[in-house]
Amino acid sequence: MEKSAELEVPRSSLSKGEVEMGSSAPTLRENEGDNVGETIAPAGGNQTTDSTTGPSEVGAENTEYVTGYKLILLLFSVTTFFFLLMLDMSIISTAVPQITSDFHSLQDIGWYSGAYQLTSATLQPLTGKLYSRVSAKWVFLAFFFIFELGSLICAVSTSSVMFIVGRAVAGMGSSGLQNGALTIIGGALPLEKRPIYMGFVMAFGQLGLIVGPLIGGVFTQYVTWRWCFYINLPLGGLAGIFLAFLNVPDETIKPQVSLALLRKIIPDLDLIGFAIFAPASIMFLMALQFGSSEYPWNSATVIGLFVGAGVAFAIFLFWEHHEGDDAMIPFSMVRKRVVWVSSMQFTFLMVTVFVFAQFAPIYFQSVKGVGPSLSGVYMLPNILSGLIFVILAGALVTRLGYYIPFAALAGTGTAIAGGLFSTWDPDTTTAFWIGSQVLYGLRGFGVQAGLIALQNSLTPAQSAQGVAFLIFCQNFAAAVFSVVANTIFTQTLLKQIAMLAPSVDPASALAAGGSAAAVRALVPPGSPELGNVILAFANSFDTVCYMVIASSAVSFAVSWGMGWVDVRKKKEPGKGEA
Structure with missing residues (x-):
């Protein structure tokens, strides 16, 4: 079957044997159910073309799914990632008292979770656009590499400032992991099977929240609190190896990852909005932090940070309104x-x-x-x-x-x-x-x-x-x-x-x-x-x-x-x- 004609043939007329899983260029096969015979519009509007896919393929629904031992390995990888993400949120809670004592930094306790959450929240709106345009597997692995890097920085920290930087880097990585795990499961399984497997992934993540304080307490008391972060490296590395070598289909057919593709999608990410929003958020949090520890609330430093955050946020709102539905946070939806x-x-x-x-x-x-x-x-x-x-x-x-x-x-x-x-x-x-x-x-x-x-x-x-x-x-x-x-x-x-x-x-x-x-x-x-x-x-x-x-x-x-x-x-x- 020729590529150029693939979408011109109704999917109901395709046999399940015409397309095999694991091919280098994903193609269409009959859907497992009644949802057949429809042409799916590309995500993001217009159809696109690249060197590996025909003009009618990119953005169309992909009905290639994962089965057998490959599905088992995929679920192992994704659930391990999700477990580590949830574990990282809770394991630090019982370690923080000792960390503050080691670094003599009780006044920085808010930053230990605040820096993580700030960078995660700031990047969150951008991750959705990335997942809709680039292969979910590689976007997910990129974010997890950043998460692992942040964990390593925290583990080897020699000061409170270095630890906060590590938490901020880990937060950047976490911004694309929670929705990324569910996106990968959504592309790998047919619609009717997703709730079961997504529920399994979420439940395993909840297990991370449960055992986190216990593991953190044991590491802190009997080994060192640094193992609360070292633990992410071997487990995440093993799961990452499995995921990297698996063929993970997306919900829609996407072009192969390349520098040309990245250059093409960058203008669609509303980076101007992000560049305005990020400093507004940072100035606001710094004002709260400095006002609570280093400067009086009525000092020029604290007031200046609040004013700067307010002005930047007002500009951000104006820009998002100007961008309309292409904005990082569309007002029509909010x-x-x-x-x-x-x-x-x-x-x-x-x-x-x-x-x-x-x-x-x-x-x-x-x-x-x-x-x-x-x-x-x-x-x-x-x-x-x-x-x-x-x-x-x-x-x-x-x-x-x-x-x-x-x-x-x-x-x-x-x-x-x-x-x-x-x-x-x-x-x-x-x-x-x-x-x-x-x-x-x-x-x-x-x-x-x-x-x-x-x-x-x-x-x-x-x-x-x-x-x-x-x-x-x-x-x-x-x-x-x-x-x-x-x-x-x-x-x-x-x-x-x-x-x-x-x-x-x-x-x-x-x-x-x-x-x-x-x-x-x-x-x-x-x-x-x-x-x-x-x-x-x-x-x-x-x-x-x-x-x-x-x-x-x-x-x-x-x-x-x-x-x-x-x-x-x-x-x-x-x-x-x-």
Whole structure:
């Protein structure tokens, strides 16, 4: 069969044996189902041509799938990548107290997660365009190489600044991994099989979140916290080798990767918008960080950064409006109520996750006096209960049809749990802090609500953009609120130390970090002020929990605007519809 005629023949007339998997130039074969006989428009509008594909091929639907042992290797690779990504988000939580003690940098704790989330959020809108134009496998591997490089920098860091740079580089790599893993699975499997395998990948990723604090605690206490980042290198390298040598089809036929292709797609990436948005974000976060530690809030430096961020953001909004649907963040999509409401519901609920995960180990180690590994064990009640409620919510929404009640219940339960967290003190009983965390697990009821709302309220073409915007909002909010939470914690600690333990230098308390040994070394052995020092750390943790209450309350309030859509009443696609 000639290439130039491939799309002129209806797919229903092609035999399954006419095209074999693993060919160097993917071609069409009969789809496994009723969706046949339709011509699929190229992604991005016009058809394109390159040296390896005919003018009618590029952008058309690709129905080449992966089966057998190749599918097993592909799933192993993708799930390993996803596991490491989720592991990296949680493994650092129990290591941070020791890292701050080693680098004498408690004031930088917000940057350890903030730098990661900022670079991830900033690049997130660009990754979707890259995946729609370039082979998903090679884009994914490029982002994972950057992620691995960042992990290596963190592992060999000799200062807090170097560690923050490593986290920023790793965040750049992570920006294309979560959506990239799902994109690869989407191209490798037919539509009816994707939910099963995507669910497997997501569940394996959740396992990374569960074991992360435990692994991080064990490494920190018995080996070194640096292994929290070294672990990404051998596992990721093995999975990367498998993926590199596999033929991974895309959902649409794309030209081969080349310098000519990269030069062609660069103008479509809205790099001008990115160049305006990135400094605006950086100036805003630097203003928050400097205002909390190095300069007064009314200093020229802090005010100048805020003003610069505001001006740059205003220019960014003007540019995005000018670009229309070609913008990095299309306004026509963001203006839809279901998009911005669902993004707010998901974002503010996830803010509570990031804030609690960042400061709960500080409480358990500095106040309760346990080591890193045991502090990871102490966080299991909220992690396990959260996972159970996520699975339960998926089953109940599928059966009952409506997601708003579960989103509202998640906001309510999380707000109540945040209120209980704010009462934790040095004498809090084990039963109370376990029960509080189990209640906090109710957040799992609302984690999927925003995604479900977008997928059931938008067209398939708009759904991808909506989900990308939602993830962008989550990452950017995590970067901002991590710094805000750190500002609240450090400023409260300075005041509490000065009031409760006058003999202790407040700056020394910040430099000590959050590990149990470092906090107790602030005063001589047997000092009557030790109890007050521990109380100061407990009170500082309590003030951070007010943010958990406020964020979950916002999530609860906006959840009612996502729209009452019965997900059981799905329009059955007719023959030929994608």
